[in-house]
Amino acid sequence: MKKYIVSAVVAVGMISLPTAADAAFSESYQVTNGDVGEDVNELQVTLKELGYFNGSTGNTFGPRTLSAVQDFQLDNGVSSPAGNFYGVAGPETQEVLNNITSSDSNGSTDGNNETTEDEGTEEEAVTEENTGNEGTEEPATEEDTATEENEGTEENTGSEDSTEAEGNSFTMDATAYTADCEGCTGVTATGKDLNNDPDANVVAVDPDVIPLGSTVHVEGYGEAVAADTGGAINGEKIDLHVSTKEEANNFGQQSVEVTVLD
Numbered sequence: 001m002k003k004y005i006v007s008a009v010v011a012v013g014m015i016s017l018p019t020a021a022d023a024a025f026s027e028s029y030q031v032t033n034g035d036v037g038e039d040v041n042e043l044q045v046t047l048k049e050l051g052y053f054n055g056s057t058g059n060t061f062g063p064r065t066l067s068a069v070q071d072f073q074l075d076n077g078v079s080s081p082a083g084n085f086y087g088v089a090g091p092e093t094q095e096v097l098n099n100i101t102s103s104d105s106n107g108s109t110d111g112n113n114e115t116t117e118d119e120g121t122e123e124e125a126v127t128e129e130n131t132g133n134e135g136t137e138e139p140a141t142e143e144d145t146a147t148e149e150n151e152g153t154e155e156n157t158g159s160e161d162s163t164e165a166e167g168n169s170f171t172m173d174a175t176a177y178t179a180d181c182e183g184c185t186g187v188t189a190t191g192k193d194l195n196n197d198p199d200a201n202v203v204a205v206d207p208d209v210i211p212l213g214s215t216v217h218v219e220g221y222g223e224a225v226a227a228d229t230g231g232a233i234n235g236e237k238i239d240l241h242v243s244t245k246e247e248a249n250n251f252g253q254q255s256v257e258v259t260v261l262d
Contacts, residue, residue: 030090035061043089046097047072069093076100169259170209172238174218176251177204177230180244188228194241204228204239210260219257 031039040061047053052068070087073079076096079086089097179186179194186195190212194200201224203216210216214226221240230239238258242248 029094030085030088031061032088033061033066040065043097044068046101050097050100072097166214166260166262169257170236172236172256172258174221174238174240174251174254174256174258176240176242176248178242178245178248190227192227198243200241201225202227202241204230204233204241206234206237209236210238210258215261217259217261220254221256223261 031043036059038059041057041059043061044053044057044065047065047068048057050072052072053064054068055064066087069089070079070081073086073093078093078096079088178184180198184195187193188202188204192200192202194202201222203218203221203224203226205212205214205216205226205228207229210226212226212229215223216226217223218238218240224240228239228241233239238256240251242251
C-alpha cells in the first residue's frame with residue numbers, strides 16, 4: 001500500500017501532539033475524516049478486503065470510513081478512543097495495514113502449495129486402498145455360481161409359465177366366495193386383504209393352470225387378478241370374489257369362459 005498524502009494538523013498555531021494511546025503516531029502522514037482523493041479510495045479498498053469497510057468504495061473519507069478505521073485500530077492495538085488520532089489513518093495504521101495485507105498475500109500462496117501436496121497425498125492413498133481392495137477380492141466359488149444359475153433358472157421358469165398361459169382360453173367351472181364371513185381373514189394367497197377392498201375383482205385359481213398374478217377376463221365378471229387359491233380349486237376350476245355372502249349364494253355354480261390376458 002502506498003504512503004498517503006502529507007497534511008499537517010494545525011489549530012491556532014499549535015500542532016496536536018500524540019498521546020500514549022496513539023502508540024507511535026509521531027509523523028504527520030495521515031488520511032483523516034473529510035479528505036477526498038485516491039488515497040482515501042485505496043484506504044477503503046484495503047479495509048474492505050479485511051472486512052472492515054462495508055458498501056461501495058469512493059474517494060471521500062466519511063462516517064463509514066471513519067468507523068472502519070476506528071474498528072481496525074481497536075482490533076490491532078493501534079489506537080483507542082482516548083487517543084488524539086483515533087479514526088485517523090496515520091503512519092502506524094498504514095504500516096499495520098501493509099503488514100497484514102502482505103502477510104495475507106504470502107499466506108495464500110503457501111496455502112495453495114500445501115493444498116496441492118495434500119491432494120497428491122490423498123490421491124496416492126486412494127490408489128493404494130483401491131489396489132489393496134482389488135487384491136483381497138475373493139473369486140466366486142462354485143456354490144455362488146451354482147446359486148446364481150439356479151436363481152436365474154427359477155426366474156426364467158416363472159416367466160415361461162406366465163408366457164405359456166398368456167392368451168389361452170379355458171371353459172371353467174366357476175363358483176363365488178366372499179371374505180365377509182365369520183372367522184375369515186380376508187387375506188389372499190398373494191397377501192391382498194380383501195376386507196380392506198371388498199369390491200376388488202380377484203379370483204382363486206389353480207396355479208398350475210393359471211399362474212398367480214396373471215390378469216384374466218372372466219365371462220360375466222370382467223377383468224380380474226389371479227391372486228388367490230383354494231383347497232377345492234384344482235384344474236380348470238375358478239372361484240370369483242364377491243363382496244357379500246348373498247352375492248356368493250346367488251352366483252351358485254356356472255360354466256364360464258376364462259381368458260388369460262397377461
